[in-house]
Amino acid sequence: MAHAIEAPASTTAEGPTSHTQNQAAGLQMLRLEFPKDQIQALPKLWCKRCSDSRTKVCEDHRKAQCKDCGNYLTTAHVDLSYVGHAELTNRLLEADPLWDWEPVAFDQRGLPQFDENGGLWIRLTVCGHTRLGYGDAQSKKGPNAVKEAIGDALRNAAMRFGAALDLWAKSDLREAQSEHPKTAEDDGYVTGAARSADPKAAGSGSTEKETAAAAGDLDRLTGQYRSCWDNPLALAQIRLEGRKVGLKDTQVQGPPPESEWTTFDDLLAVRIAELNAGKRKNAEGSAA
Structure with missing residues (x-):
């Protein structure tokens, strides 16, 4: 296998940190x-x-x-x-x-x-x-x-x-990258919240069409995360999509037996953390 030769550092790589106006x-x-x-x-x-x-x-x-x-x-x-x-x-x-x-x-x-x-x-x-x-x-x-x-x-x-x-959801990207380094693009570029599924949170300017679309997004993403509840990568990307369409603070009911109400974003964040913690524990057990 060919050995890599380190490229010479740019003359600016170790340069001063002060900025000129330009x-x-x-x-x-x-x-x-x-x-x-x-x-x-x-x-x-x-x-x-x-x-x-x-x-x-x-x-x-x-x-x-x-x-x-x-x-x-x-x-x-x-x-x-x-x-x-x-x-x-x-x-x-x-x-x-x-x-x-x-x-x-x-x-x-x-x-x-x-x-x-x-x-x-x-x-x-x-x-x-x-x-x-x-x-x-x-x-x-x-x-x-x-x-x-x-x-x-x-x-x-x-x-x-x-x-x-501004297109990056930093915390969500880190969670997704822990399982899959290339999330979007990217590197995981995502847009900000677009609309809310909660008519009250959406404000008086919301139209019935927007409310119906948000409810449809909630139904769609709820079905998605239920079908991949044990997949942290899929859940991380669904969480990103939820933020994109404005579901971050929408109230949803958690899994049984407690079935407590929480926000869409927090529900998936907790589940992703649980799955990643379980993987780390299994890895440590295998190493021991």
């Missing part, structure tokens, strides 16, 4: 929200049986046209919002026309060194400051996989400058 303005530009027309939807299947099926739909679900991502696929999926490579590149150029990136390591041929997982570590330098990023192509092969890994790494590194940070 640098500060450029870095602040990275933090600006992206326009809605630049945010794309990335579908993620939460049903393992659908994922494993040759037709990508199991007998418990059906295929339909998704109004969010526009794809015709199983209903057992969530849509995670993310910013594409072109949109991010444009934002980087706006912040710093001289931005640059480099791989952390090169192989013996002088090409970027991918790790044993097929991932790529990079250094992204913007406005004289450097951050690390990591990207992968989700087991894809060929030249397009290389380009996808680079784009993924750039999005990951740019996030550490604050780019598209």
Whole structure:
């Protein structure tokens, strides 16, 4: 196996942390929200049986046209919002026309060194400051996989400058990544709450159509989490979807025997923590 040769660090990687006025303005530009027309939807299947099926739909679900991502696929999926490579590149150029990136390591041929997982570590330098990023192509092969890994790494590194940070649900992403490093996009980019399933919480401006849509979202996601109650990854993504459609603080009844009322978000957060704690305990027992 070829040994990796560490890439020389950028001259700015160890540079001073003080900002000139132009640098500060450029870095602040990275933090600006992206326009809605630049945010794309990335579908993620939460049903393992659908994922494993040759037709990508199991007998418990059906295929339909998704109004969010526009794809015709199983209903057992969530849509995670993310910013594409072109949109991010444009934002980087706006912040710093001289931005640059480099791989952390090169192989013996002088090409970027991918790790044993097929991932790529990079250094992204913007406005004289450097951050690390990591990207992968989700087991894809060929030249397009290389380009996808680079784009993924750039999005990951740019996030550490604050780019598209408003699309991240940080705590939920960490829980999902503990089981599956690539959650959306992304890296797990998600949109904020859109509407509430509780007519009172929705406010006087809510329409009957919005209330009906929210109730439909609640019924749909309730059915989803009940069917994968022992799958922490699926529950984490359903929790993200719940926040996306405004169900975070909606009151739901917990599982028996207590069947206590709690919020949609707290119900799934507690269950995910229980499942992850059980996995850690089993792992420690096996190690002992």
